[in-house]
Amino acid sequence: MLSERRLEVLRAIVQDYVGTEEPVGSKALTERHNLGVSPATVRNDMAALEDEGFIAQPHTSAGRIPTDKGYRLFVDKLAGVKPMTAPERRAIQNFLEGAVDLDDVVARTVRLLAQLTRQVAVVQYPSLTRSTVRHVELLALAPARLMLVLITDTGRVEQRMVDCPAPFGEAALADLRARLNSRVAGRRFTDVPGLVEELPEAFEAEDRGTVSTVLSTLLETLVEENEERLMIGGTANLTRFGHDFPLVIRPVLEALEEQVVLLKLLGEAKDPGVTVRIGHENAHEGLNSTSVVSVGYGSGGEAVAKLGVVGPTRMDYPGTMGAVRAVARYVGQILAES
Amino acid sequence: MLSERRLEVLRAIVQDYVGTEEPVGSKALTERHNLGVSPATVRNDMAALEDEGFIAQPHTSAGRIPTDKGYRLFVDKLAGVKPMTAPERRAIQNFLEGAVDLDDVVARTVRLLAQLTRQVAVVQYPSLTRSTVRHVELLALAPARLMLVLITDTGRVEQRMVDCPAPFGEAALADLRARLNSRVAGRRFTDVPGLVEELPEAFEAEDRGTVSTVLSTLLETLVEENEERLMIGGTANLTRFGHDFPLVIRPVLEALEEQVVLLKLLGEAKDPGVTVRIGHENAHEGLNSTSVVSVGYGSGGEAVAKLGVVGPTRMDYPGTMGAVRAVARYVGQILAES
DNA sequence: GTCTGGCACTCGCACACCATGAGTGCCAGG
DNA sequence: CCTGGCACTCATGGTGTGCGAGTGCCAGAC
Numbered sequence: 001m002l003s004e005r006r007l008e009v010l011r012a013i014v015q016d017y018v019g020t021e022e023p024v025g026s027k028a029l030t031e032r033h034n035l036g037v038s039p040a041t042v043r044n045d046m047a048a049l050e051d052e053g054f055i056a057q058p059h060t061s062a063g064r065i066p067t068d069k070g071y072r073l074f075v076d077k078l079a080g081v082k083p084m085t086a087p088e089r090r091a092i093q094n095f096l097e098g099a100v101d102l103d104d105v106v107a108r109t110v111r112l113l114a115q116l117t118r119q120v121a122v123v124q125y126p127s128l129t130r131s132t133v134r135h136v137e138l139l140a141l142a143p144a145r146l147m148l149v150l151i152t153d154t155g156r157v158e159q160r161m162v163d164c165p166a167p168f169g170e171a172a173l174a175d176l177r178a179r180l181n182s183r184v185a186g187r188r189f190t191d192v193p194g195l196v197e198e199l200p201e202a203f204e205a206e207d208r209g210t211v212s213t214v215l216s217t218l219l220e221t222l223v224e225e226n227e228e229r230l231m232i233g234g235t236a237n238l239t240r241f242g243h244d245f246p247l248v249i250r251p252v253l254e255a256l257e258e259q260v261v262l263l264k265l266l267g268e269a270k271d272p273g274v275t276v277r278i279g280h281e282n283a284h285e286g287l288n289s290t291s292v293v294s295v296g297y298g299s300g301g302e303a304v305a306k307l308g309v310v311g312p313t314r315m316d317y318p319g320t321m322g323a324v325r326a327v328a329r330y331v332g333q334i335l336a337e338s
Numbered sequence: 339m340l341s342e343r344r345l346e347v348l349r350a351i352v353q354d355y356v357g358t359e360e361p362v363g364s365k366a367l368t369e370r371h372n373l374g375v376s377p378a379t380v381r382n383d384m385a386a387l388e389d390e391g392f393i394a395q396p397h398t399s400a401g402r403i404p405t406d407k408g409y410r411l412f413v414d415k416l417a418g419v420k421p422m423t424a425p426e427r428r429a430i431q432n433f434l435e436g437a438v439d440l441d442d443v444v445a446r447t448v449r450l451l452a453q454l455t456r457q458v459a460v461v462q463y464p465s466l467t468r469s470t471v472r473h474v475e476l477l478a479l480a481p482a483r484l485m486l487v488l489i490t491d492t493g494r495v496e497q498r499m500v501d502c503p504a505p506f507g508e509a510a511l512a513d514l515r516a517r518l519n520s521r522v523a524g525r526r527f528t529d530v531p532g533l534v535e536e537l538p539e540a541f542e543a544e545d546r547g548t549v550s551t552v553l554s555t556l557l558e559t560l561v562e563e564n565e566e567r568l569m570i571g572g573t574a575n576l577t578r579f580g581h582d583f584p585l586v587i588r589p590v591l592e593a594l595e596e597q598v599v600l601l602k603l604l605g606e607a608k609d610p611g612v613t614v615r616i617g618h619e620n621a622h623e624g625l626n627s628t629s630v631v632s633v634g635y636g637s638g639g640e641a642v643a644k645l646g647v648v649g650p651t652r653m654d655y656p657g658t659m660g661a662v663r664a665v666a667r668y669v670g671q672i673l674a675e676s
Numbered sequence: 677g678t679c680t681g682g683c684a685c686t687c688g689c690a691c692a693c694c695a696t697g698a699g700t701g702c703c704a705g706g
Numbered sequence: 707c708c709t710g711g712c713a714c715t716c717a718t719g720g721t722g723t724g725c726g727a728g729t730g731c732c733a734g735a736c
Binding site: 101134135137139141147149151157159160233234235236238239246249250253254256257 | 572
Binding site for chain 4: 382400
């Protein structure tokens with residue numbers, strides 16, 4: 001079991017290492033933090049912490065640095081979330097309020113997060129599956145070719161072409177449009193399939209094929225993989241990573257280009273609050289030397305998507321968590337207003 | 339004036355340096371290329387080339403490397419565009435044909451370019467201003483709130499909210515929708531303003547305010563800055579840049595995050611063919627050690643947007659130019675088909 | 677039992693030194 | 707105008723060394 005003081009030592013090590021980027025020794029520790037004990041005592045505590053796997057030394061004659069396990073303990077037990085200051089909060093709000101549409105909200109959020117945390121920011125677009133339908137529109141582009149436009153409560157718009165098996169009259173089109181909207185408008189995406197099931201039956205036999213085609217296109221749109229888009233930014237912050245450049249940064253850049261990887265990354269975090277995944281806790285190899293801080297955000301009380309940052313495991317966790325949480329909160333507000 | 343052989347020497351230097359990334363000396367040159375003269379002669383030629391500013395030596399006792407000016411001469415006079423091989427062309431075509439919508443086309447193009455050239459790829463979305471209107475749709479979301487949806491011939495969709503000064507009836511809406519489409523469908527964006535000018539006059543006085551509002555929103559959409567979106571990829575290739583990492587790569591990453599910068603970059607290239615901007619020819623400071631190879635692409639004969647790659651000035655120009663040109667050609671085809 | 681000061685030990689890092697050799701410029705002769 | 711020869715420069719890499727930060731351990735104090 002770790003005594004109170006040993007935890008305090010670990011906290012001091014994490015804080016110093018995050019600040020200086022250099023392994024921290026026993027003497028420096030006692031000087032910068034008033035632990036009330038001598039370096040020798042700290043050394044003993046360090047030896048114990050090392051035995052337990054919370055810290056390690058890069059070389060025999062160097063100071064200690066925290067391990068992933070050490071950071072984990074720090075995040076779980078030793079550090080809170082550092083709240084943003086009032087001016088910071090105002091700045092966030094002001095910056096986000098200038099957004100004109102959903103794309104802009106996401107773009108601004110990415111910039112903001114990247115600037116606040118000085119790390120790589122990742123923002124997922126509000127997911128279709130968790131939002132509700134605002135409107136469905138059908139346009140006849142040609143006698144047997146329709147365009148289906150789906151508008152969500154978060155302002156997102158998806159469109160699909162529909163090639164009809166048979167020509168489809170203007171009247172039938174208006175009818176379908178009206179029926180469709182009266183059923184699904186305001187409903188959650190997940191409920192839509194059940195709501196439109198027997199819709200074809202209301203139409204003439206000749207039109208049923210087309211109606212079915214339209215419906216299946218609609219349902220496809222709801223589940224389609226590209227529903228999960230995201231935007232990243234602040235990659236220039238990767239240059240502040242470390243000294244042993246290419247080897248670390250390369251796999252990270254590669255991982256960041258794989259949207260699938262990132263989506264999985266964000267998706268894994270089920271926690272209602274801020275989630276932190278440290279180093280090897282990330283499934284993807286390329287991200288083994290990074291930590292991911294993420295949180296859900298949404299227009300109502302409920303999360304419709306996630307956002308977060310990717311940075312070195314040696315990061316300011318309390319500050320980053322605070323920034324991520326604050327941004328998520330304000331983005332939620334903005335989405336709710338629009 | 340530079341003799342034929344001196345140009346040949348320059349070509350050899352560029353080729354060797356691009357291949358090896360190391361300054362090339364006179365002896366190595368005569369060994370790898372059969373110039374038919376001795377190293378001493380080559381040295382004299384090199385001295386001349388250096389006087390003219392085409393090459394430089396990093397240190398006194400090192401070989402020569404091409405300067406920006408040297409690359410410029412190489413690109414303009416000494417190198418052609420290396421055409422893609424047949425299998426490569428087939429691969430490009432196959433890869434692009436799998437795309438399901440415009441976003442996907444752009445995304446695939448970026449990946450493809452990045453892989454082919456092993457550099458950073460930039461693809462601009464087909465610009466609104468140079469395309470034509472396929473359809474304009476108006477939806478009533480609330481009595482005094484409309485949504486305007488604009489669909490282009492390149493498959494792009496833009497939507498805007500319109501808050502009406504007064505409630506707008508269903509009949510008037512249908513009327514406006516019909517009149518609008520009959521006037522602008524199939525027309526170029528640049529012609530739209532003239533075509534809708536006197537449209538409000540056809541409506542009752544009470545509706546004119548709303549009609550005007552809708553029209554001005556439509557016109558805004560046509561010129562809005564965010565019409566010029568773009569997508570980038572292959573940033574991981576930046577790690578192959580050089581040995582003196584952070585200092586070079588940092589400003590490049592920063593520049594790549596500024597869409598404005600990139601758009602200007604692509605926009606500057608007015609050439610109908612492949613354009614190459616080398617090193618300091620790029621206005622943006624951060625890109626002074628990079629070259630940009632870009633070209634326009636379009637669904638018809640006409641260019642509606644640009645695409646290109648950003649890489650180190652030390653790049654394989656003929657190959658890169660060939661890849662860029664080929665990809666642009668096939669993307670154009672794909673867009674024309676859809 | 678816990679903390680402390682002392683002490684010997686380890687070892688990475690920075691610096692200096694030197695030998696090597698690739699590459700150059702210049703010159704005299706073909 | 708080209709070539710071979712020659713003296714010179716200088717970046718690079720390997721070795722050696724001193725320094726100092728940091729450690730582990732132990733004996734003694736509280």
